[in-house]
Each structure stands twice: as structure tokens, then as C-alpha cells.
Amino acid sequence: MIELLTADTPNGKKISIMLEEIKFDYKVTKINILKDEQFKPEFKKISPFGKIPIIIDHDNKTSLFESGAILIYLAEKSGKFYDKDQRTVINQWLMGQMAYVGPMLGQHHQFHHYNPGKSEFGENRYFKISKRIYKELNERLIKSKFLAGEDYTIADIATFPWIARHEWHDIGLRKFKGLKRWYEEISKREPVQRGYDLLNKGDHIPKV
Numbered sequence: 713m714i715e716l717l718t719a720d721t722p723n724g725k726k727i728s729i730m731l732e733e734i735k736f737d738y739k740v741t742k743i744n745i746l747k748d749e750q751f752k753p754e755f756k757k758i759s760p761f762g763k764i765p766i767i768i769d770h771d772n773k774t775s776l777f778e779s780g781a782i783l784i785y786l787a788e789k790s791g792k793f794y795d796k797d798q799r800t801v802i803n804q805w806l807m808g809q810m811a812y813v814g815p816m817l818g819q820h821h822q823f824h825h826y827n828p829g830k831s832e833f834g835e836n837r838y839f840k841i842s843k844r845i846y847k848e849l850n851e852r853l854i855k856s857k858f859l860a861g862e863d864y865t866i867a868d869i870a871t872f873p874w875i876a877r878h879e880w881h882d883i884g885l886r887k888f889k890g891l892k893r894w895y896e897e898i899s900k901r902e903p904v905q906r907g908y909d910l911l912n913k914g915d916h917i918p919k920v
Contacts, residue, residue, distance in 0.1 A: 713737045713738065713739065713770050713771065714731060714736050714737065714738040714739075714767050714768070714769055714770070714786075715738065715739055715741055715767065715768040715770060716728060716731065716738055716739070716740050716741065716765060716766075716767055717741045717743050717755070717764065717765060717766040717767070717768070718740065718741075718742070718743060718764045718765035718766070718910070719742065719743050719744070719745045719750075719764050719765075720742075720910050720911050720913075720915075721745075721764070722814065722818075722873035722874045722876070722877065723763075723764065723765055723779045723814065723873075724764055724765045724910055725873040725876075725907060725908055725910050726765075726779050726782075726783060726869055726870050726872075726873055727765045727767065727779060727782055727783070727786075728740065728906075728907040728908075728910045729869050729872070729873070729903065729904050729907030729908065730782075730783055730786050730787075730793075730866065730869050730907070731786065731907065732903035732904070732906045732907040733792065733793065733869065733901075733903040733904070733907070734786060734787075734790035734792050734793075735903075736786070736790065740910065740911065742911065743755065743764050745764060750762045750763060750764055758775040758777065759777040760777065761777070763777065763778075765779055765782065766782075767782050767785075767786075769785075769789075778810075779810070779870065780806055780807065780809075780810040780870065783806070783866040783869060783870060784806075784866065787866050793863075793864065793865045793866045793869065794865060794866055795863065795865070798860055798861060798863065798865070801860045801861060802860040802865045802866065802867050804860075805859040805860050805865075805867035805871070806866055806867045806870055808867075809867065809870040809871045809874070810870070812845070813845055813849070813871055813874055814870075814874055816838060816841045816842060816845060817842055817845065817874050817877070817881070819834070819838040819841075820838040820839060820841070820842040820880075820881060821877065821880055822834075822838075823835045823837075823838050823839075824838065824839055824880070824881070824882065825880045839882075839883075842881055842883060843883050846881075846883050846885070846888050846891060847888070849871070849875075849888075849890075849891050849894075850888035850889070850890045850891040851890070852890070853890035853891050853893065853894045854889065854890035855890075857894075858894065859871060859894075864898070868894075868898060872895070872898050872904065873908070875891065875895055876895075876899075876908065876917055876918060877918075878895075878918065878920070879918050885920050886920055892920055895920065896920060899917045899919075904917070905917060
């Protein structure tokens with residue numbers, strides 16, 4: 713059984729979506745990041761940077777931190793969404809999400825959604841970068857069904873929850889035909905819908 717220690721964030725939703733997709737038995741343990749529970753000594757023993765999500769594979773007595781590493785672990789364990797012949801391409805798009813798409817959209821959330829009016833420089837900088845991310849993902853998805861090619865992979869699972877906050881971004885997902893088509897196709901997947909509702913609050917994937 714997999715225990716997922718997380719908060720209701722895009723990085724947390726990556727893992728619940730993956731667990732639903734691969735049909736693994738799991739339970740969610742909520743970490744209240746607004747109360748800094750992620751920095752408690754017992755949590756930092758398994759998450760050195762004090763970040764969510766974490767998984768504990770109780771069958772193997774193994775814990776993992778960093779959502780990209782967790783996705784790879786679950787993909788290898790299940791044999792799904794990480795085809796051996798496509799891993800070089802999958803890894804590039806997965807690392808692109810980890811190093812660029814997530815961190816930059818996350819900063820956009822901070823300046824544009826949570827703290828508007830506090831830093832004109834920050835708002836403008838991350839809004840501009842976020843628009844570029846939409847453009848770059850769209851360019852890829854105009855010519856490719858999914859990020860790593862014709863098959864749905866962990867690269868898509870990693871990226872989707874960040875684009876699912878498109879209403880926060882105020883960029884206009886409708887204007888990006890390739891990205892919109894990809895988003896709507898993934899939104900129809902029942903495991904994605906279940907995984908998106910990470911804490912069973914009745915959350916629905918935002919429509920375009």
C-alpha cells in the first residue's frame with residue numbers, strides 16, 4: 713500500500729492522478745502546509761527540503777521525495793506510462809515540467825493570484841514567462857498528441873495539474889489550440905478526475 717503525504721497542490725495532484733491511473737491501493741495523509749507541518753522534524757526525515765508530496769511504499773518500506781522521482785518510481789513499479797523505448801523523450805518533458813513549467817507558474821501564482829499589487833516587477837516578470845510557457849507547450853502539442861509523442865505518459869501527468877490552474881493565470885487557454893485540445897482530452901480521463909479530487913472534497917477539473 714502506498715501512503716501519499718501531501719497538500720492539495722498541483723504537485724500533490726500529480727501523484728494522486730498517477731496512483732489512480734495505475735490502480736494502486738493508496739491512502740492520503742494531509743500535510744497542512746499553511747501551518748508549516750512540512751517543516752516538522754519527523755517530516756523532514758523523509759523530505760530533506762521540507763516539501764510535499766512524499767510517498768511511503770509500505771510494501772517495500774521505501775519512502776521517496778520529489779514528485780518527478782515519485783512518478784518515475786511508480787511508473788517503473790507499475791510498468792505504465794514510461795515506455796522503455798521512449799524514456800529519453802519522456803524524461804526531457806518531465807524534467808522540463810519540474811525545472812521550468814512548475815516553478816515559473818508557481819511564481820506567477822504567488823505574484824498574480826495570491827499577492828497582487830505587491831510587486832509590479834514580479835507580476836510582470838512571471839506573467840510574461842507564463843505566457844511563454846503556454847506558447848511553448850502549445851507549439852509542441854500542435855504537432856504532437858502528447859508531450860512525449862503519441863502516448864500519454866508521466867510527462868503529461870506531471871504537467872496537467874499546473875495547466876488545470878489556468879483560471880488563475882489569466883492567459884486564456886482557449887487561445888492555444890494545441891494546449892487546449894490536450895487539456896480537454898486528459899480532463900476526460902476518469903482516473904484524472906478522481907485524482908484531481910485529491911482530498912475528496914468534490915473538486916472538479918476546471919473547464920476551458
